[in-house]
Amino acid sequence: SRTGTTARLECAAEGHPTPQIAWQKDGGTDFPAARERRMHVMPDDDVFFITDVKVEDMGVYSCTAQNSAGSVLANATLTV
Numbered sequence: 001s002r003t004g005t006t007a008r009l010e011c012a013a014e015g016h017p018t019p020q021i022a023w024q025k026d027g028g029t030d031f032p033a034a035r036e037r038r039m040h041v042m043p044d045d046d047v048f049f050i051t052d053v054k055v056e057d058m059g060v061y062s063c064t065a066q067n068s069a070g071s072v073l074a075n076a077t078l079t080v
Contacts, residue, residue: 003055006049011023013072015067018067025061060076061077
């Protein structure tokens with residue numbers, strides 16, 4: 001992504017009960033896009049957006065989907 005644009009991250013998970021989705025960046029939950037409220041989820045979709053992308057948003061994002069049956073993890077690399 002170019003700086004100032006919107007990056008799109010997809011994380012789809014299905015199950016019963018419906019899994020909770022959590023994002024981490026480089027293994028931590030306190031990252032710029034989360035702290036500055038630039039990370040948005042579409043309510044009816046499995047797509048997450050980071051708006052106004054900055055150089056410090058570059059890194060590996062991990063998506064964890066978890067319910068009582070277990071959890072799955074997927075990684076996405078964002079390059080700025």
